[in-house]
Amino acid sequence: MAINIMIVEDDEGLSRGVALSLARPEYRFFECATLAQARQAFAQHAISLVLLDVGLPDGSGLTLCRELRAASDVPILFLTANDAEYDEVAGFAAGGDDYITKPFRLTALRARVENALRRAHGGGAALYRFGDVWLDFGRLQFSKGGRPLALSPSEQRLLRLLLDRRGETVTRDALRGAAWDGGAFVDDNTLTAAMRRLRAKIGDDPKNPRFLRTVYGEGYCFYG
Known part of the structure; x- marks a missing residue:
């Protein structure tokens, strides 16, 4: 069964790098550079997890997070350069499950993605x-x-x-x-x-x- 991961990030190099670092045979990635692309991808595919930037060309990732949370319990992990405490609080208040600030270690990101997916699919049997x-x-x-x-x-x-x-x-x-x-x-x-x-x-x-x-x-x- 495919695990569909949506990456919402307008930095194409970073988005590709994250996808390559997380790559597994069962993972499929949908890379979106804008809120509009993310909304379309989410509507068309059964997304299993979202990696979401806050600052996007056509608006705030916080807005998208609130929209997705209202319609779904999909795990949402913020991946952003906004590292102030109030930014993190805003991310969780919008419905995010985790908040990771740039720069980040790819090994730590991989672990947090795997943990979020485990929790979403029953948690205990790891x-x-x-x-x-x-x-x-x-x-x-x-x-x-x-x-x-x-x-x-x-x-x-x-x-x-x-x-x-x-x-x-x-x-x-x-x-x-x-x-x-x-x-x-x-x-x-x-x-x-x-x-x-x-x-x-x-x-x-x-x-x-x-x-x-x-x-x-x-x-x-x-x-x-």
Whole structure:
């Protein structure tokens, strides 16, 4: 089943770059440079998610957001250079589900798009894939290279948090708290050892990581 993503952005290079960075076989993109084009695309196609700029040649993206929200519960993510607090408040007040300011990291954008789509399609049963690793947290089925992958409950919780916040640095405290029920009595060595085992299981080289990067003095970031 195709997932139709509408990008409403008058910067053609940025719009194309976002589409290329998000590309998956099941995704189809509709790139619109104006409100008029976006209205037409939304009327003609079953749009699954909207990435929306605020400043457009023929009006404000806030206007379009209010129109779409009145007619649909489609996820709407603002993608804009307007970074003042009142701009963000206006975006949420208009019915936006998320507000991302430019410049942004493509890995973080990808994670937020995937999270929005998951929430829109039932939320809980999350399916992730990276490299040759497949993780189905809904069915608790995990594999690497087509073979079952054994993950302990704490390893599952670590991976789930890192994947949900893909592209962001997750602090050591947050990881300990997620993996070990609050983490108050878990020291840093326990987390370091768990991350080492996790890297070995998913086939990530700590000296040249593809997926899990250590952010020294802060925590870890999943960026695959």
